Amino acid sequence: MKNFRSKKGSVINEEETIKFSFDGNEFSGFKGDTLSSALLANGIHLVGRSFKYHRPRGILSAGSEEPNAIITFDRGEGKITPNVRATTLEIFNRLQSFSQNSYPNLKFDIGAFNNVFSIFFPAGFYNKTFMWPKSFWDKVYEPFIRNLAGLGPAPLSEDTDNYASCYGHCETLIIGSGPAGIAAALAASQTEGRVILVDEQSEIGGSLLSSSNKKIDNLSSEQWLSKALNTLKKSNNVKLMTRTTAIGYWHDNFVALSERLTDHLSQVPEGSAREQLHRIRARRVILAQGAIERPLVFNGNDRPGIMLSNAAQTYLNKYGVRVGDNISVFTSHDSAYETAFEMCDAKVNVSVIIDLRKEVNADLLAEANSRGIEVHLNSSISRTYGKLRINAFEVYSPIQNKKFIVKCDALIMSGGWTPSLHLWSHSKGSIKWDKSISAYIPDKANENVCCIGACNGNFGIEKALNEGNSVFNNNKKYVVQEQSFGSGVVLNTIPNYLKKEKQKAFVDFQNDVTEKDISLAVQEGFKSIEHVKRYTTNGMATDQGKTSNLNALEIASREVGRSIEKVGLTTFRPPYTPTTFGTFVGYRDKELFDPVRKTPIDDWAVTNSAVFEPVGLWRRARFFPKNKENMDQAVARECKSTRDSLGIFDASTLGKIEIVGPDATKFMNLMYSTSWTSLKVGNCRYGLMLGEDGYIYDDGVVARIADDRYHVTTTTGGAPRVFRHMEDYLQTEFNDLDVWLTSTTEQWAVIALNGPHARDILEPLIKDIDLSADSFPHMSIREGNICGIPTRLFRVSFTGELGFEINVPSNYGLALWKILMTEGAKYRITPYGTETMHVLRAEKGYIIVGQDTDGTVTPFDAGLGWAVAKKKKDFVGMRSLKRKDLVNGVRKQLVGLLTEDPLTVLAEGSQIVINPKQPKPMKMLGHVTSSYWSECLGKSIAMAVIEDGFNLMGTDIYIPMPEDTIKAKVCKPIFYDPEGKRIHV
């Protein structure tokens, strides 16, 4: 195969040959090559097919702005990355890469029929075409669009790589390591603060690596760069980060960097992270992102072999690769001349320069002449030829109306330069239109940030160096010998004798948006650039329009007939370049995704085959199946054993707050609708907490430990918000009170014992508390010791049985549980989970906040009016309970339901109607909140909130379901032991 290597590239190590494959074919390149430079060195331009029309596409650029050369990078099972830019992918031995969007192969692609019928695929094609008939939506259009969507294939297997993330801090963060960034870093290195210099490429140097024949302070640019690098590496306060892209910029100089650690390696060290996300907080940010060259929008501008002039220059100088053997130039900017001259000087044949401008600097013309390059001014290109690569083009001179054909194997183009404002815009800096370069440049900063060099509209190495330096008020002046950067014009129409309809002039190469599409969008009434963008999809591909946005803007502005400033620019959003999900996830996959909070007794539950359920971040044992029981069977057994003998339950997740201080009772009285004044030390009371809106917020048993000390319990899920609610009122409304809150949820392991034998099991284990019903009645608390462990022992019950809740310090919870399991054997002690707990409490009609209430239920609606103190002067929610609609309005009220067929268990959440025969839509009275099979009662039970429910006692209601309508009777929400005898034994 022919070798297109012309000279020694600045980053190429010719000693090290690298073998890689593209579409199954083996190629070789050198260490330092990107996939695109290595393919070009092998004479390959055709690398992909376009998204919509499947047109053959080549390499347009040499950087992360690349829209065309998008490939799939395959490192084996679970390590496939689609849509990688070949221009940024470094090659290594055995690298496997594949073209995309082509079938059966790149050279012959069936999808290319779209191109032939492209007339049917104008802007808004999908919106217009797939409207009718409606019957086609699911079966025809949807699958068809799905098939077309996307570029590379989404990986099918789990990502097997590791990712890392970290926070970082520095005084100066410099993004971009071209001459401006390096000069800024050199100046910053002399300050006190920490400096980070990042660059997305594999080497520090930026445009210095792509240029030749320049002298900086009398050193060649290579020498100067290596000297500067040495200085920076020696500076203790400077961190250099290559292969690192600043992907987003947020408030207060918070910048996310994505560092690629292993994608360039053939041997990845075991366990190491593939990418690392750095979340950097910088005191000051300096953006030196450079500029992106603009393509020319002319008919046939997308053929492989047509590329940006600056890319060709980069391939030549950085990688030593010439992009063709017979090169032509099409330009409206002086910078393409420099590329042409450098190619000539490297003995690459450049035959003609087609320049759209009428006049060009005489020096440039003389230089071209001296190198034997023909220059055609005031000329245009009207057509290009070549199926899979350009082989000729037609020059059109509008003045003379002359046409002629020029043969070539590569055409390089330059339409001027676009400063990279991406991160500046993320930071919400404003921008202004600079007529002299026909581009937007930074205006007012919104953070402590500045732009330097080409991204600030200051082109050329000398300007970049001195601007970088001046950021730190450094007096040094750099002197650079370089060809002047020159100037250019930006044309919003490239002259052509062909009618617009006959032309295919691409603006957005990746999304196949042509000049015509943008014109059409405007004609169809889309005047805002944001609408034009979405209608045409211009700038919406993976490259986010880095090469296309300004060209689209020029065309839209022309069509709308308004100046560019009036048309505005579309918003730049993070990430700057496509970023893997892995980078965002960092370490937080699998077991690190979110904390799973486990109780001290969790280990025992795991060993005893518990089935768990998540409750907030907690995981709780839901039931303990025995001998292949299903949930219903296990729950029935657990319920029965508990009521018959003894059940044991891990209630450790209950929220707990210790409220301490001389004003504790005052505070409790304000926070709860319940009254606390009369609660004696050693007693417990059910506490109902309302929001200021009067609705039930939380509930739980509260124990008075001392005059100035309460042990408050909350629901498991409600613990954090109850704590916040209390802290908020204490600090901001009741801040004259001497009382403090401490979360003690995790201080205590809580083991609930319920059932007729609950006292029997405890008696031998507790010496210092009299457990008899007389001295330790229901709703009281004692402090003492159990098996030598200090305990707060509650006599409470959420089941209606004799019950105790043993609180011991968490680290003793498991030991105590095990003792109780052993001691309880003689009572057939049965561990039960949350599901049984739910059934047992429903049998007693105890509510669960959040299940039987939904944030619109008052204590009176829930039948808990007794828990609202009548005499208190103030408590949270008091006033709202007096609102007219709460007092007089028709309320949904909590009732019980018994189904006509006792075997039918209602579905929770199902809707209730009074007359199932009424016409649809039926009036729905409420819904079922809790519903279970009650093994102990031998029938199903349910709770529901129903409009005016208290007045419907004994009434039949109906629950219409898809299969049939279920009949049930409204009753009081208490099903088991309504007299409450069992709890007091």
Next chain:
Amino acid sequence: MLLIHCPYCNKKRPEVEFAYAGEAHIERPNGINQLTMTDEEWSNFMFIRNNIRGEHAERWWHNSGCNMFFNAIRNTQTDKFIMTYKMGENLPTEKQIKAAKK
């Protein structure tokens, strides 16, 4: 991610340590005053908020820090904090806000 100056810690700390807590300077009437309020007055206190586009007085909670609630003036358009101050201090005057912007 914002940096928020906590007036109790007297330090700028990362946003992840904080929680937003609604509009500031809405004083809860005590139980006695509540009794004389009409339903409409009560609902104004309960539900009606300024929802300002611009400089907004609001409450924040340094929950993963010193656990203190405090007040802030923040521009809801730019998201920028102009100043923060301790609970109980008066709503800053326009002059004070202007001074804080410098």
Next chain:
Amino acid sequence: MFEQAVNISLKKSDSFECKVIGEQLRYSIRMKQDFVEKAEKICGFNIPRNIGEVESYDKILCMCLGPDEWILIVQPKLKLQFDKIIARLNNSITISITNISDRNIGFKLKGKKVQKYINSGCPLDLALESFPIGKASRTVFESVPILLFRDGKLSFRVECWRSFGPYISDFFKRIADTND
């Protein structure tokens, strides 16, 4: 009988070590600043006045976490002595003392990479200038609230609620495995 949520002891040469701290007495102390002087006299040691300050002794750590909040961490062998101190504090001044010994789990982290590893999930600037030796702060590690105390240039103590302990130790294990 004593069993903490996790019992990790991870050592990666001299770059990183992560160890669970054994049984501790922990008290959450709340009082107005006016009472601090009196409390100091009863306790017999200094109580820091400003948020983030720590007084550390051989067997006692006293950290100021909020304007009226401290955490006191004490070796278990001082239990009887502290029972008396606490009783005296309760009787003498307006104070809230709550035993949270088992609420928290503590980790000792040290080694050359310790700062970097903690910064994997903690957003604070841990450079010595901004987080000096002897400073403590409540903050977060990823989504988990933690208490961070620097007791040496390359040595930290991290405390979190018991049930977050396994997550924190798994996280540090993953960081160490990925970076070493």
